[in-house]
Amino acid sequence: MHCPTCGEYGDLVLLKVKRTGAQVIACTECDSLWKTVDVTTLGEPLLDVADYLREHHLPPKWSELELLRRV
Numbered sequence: 001m002h003c004p005t006c007g008e009y010g011d012l013v014l015l016k017v018k019r020t021g022a023q024v025i026a027c028t029e030c031d032s033l034w035k036t037v038d039v040t041t042l043g044e045p046l047l048d049v050a051d052y053l054r055e056h057h058l059p060p061k062w063s064e065l066e067l068l069r070r071v
């Protein structure tokens with residue numbers, strides 16, 4: 001699915017945060033992040049990937065995330 005924030009450029013992916021096990025959806029292009037695993041309920045992104053990781057006291061890097069699948 002294309003990212004609603006950056007349009008045609010980004011793909012949304014389901015990710016697992018390696019250290020917490022939490023699953024989130026994020027855009028590989030603009031780093032928008034949604035705290036949901038259901039693409040039908042996406043609203044405006046509240047955070048980006050780095051903000052989300054910092055909020056959980058993790059290094060703000062994509063390497064903290066495991067790519068599960070495209071959504």
Ligand SMILES: [Zn+2]
Pocket residue numbers: 003004005006007010011027028029030031032
């Ligand atoms: Zn995007």
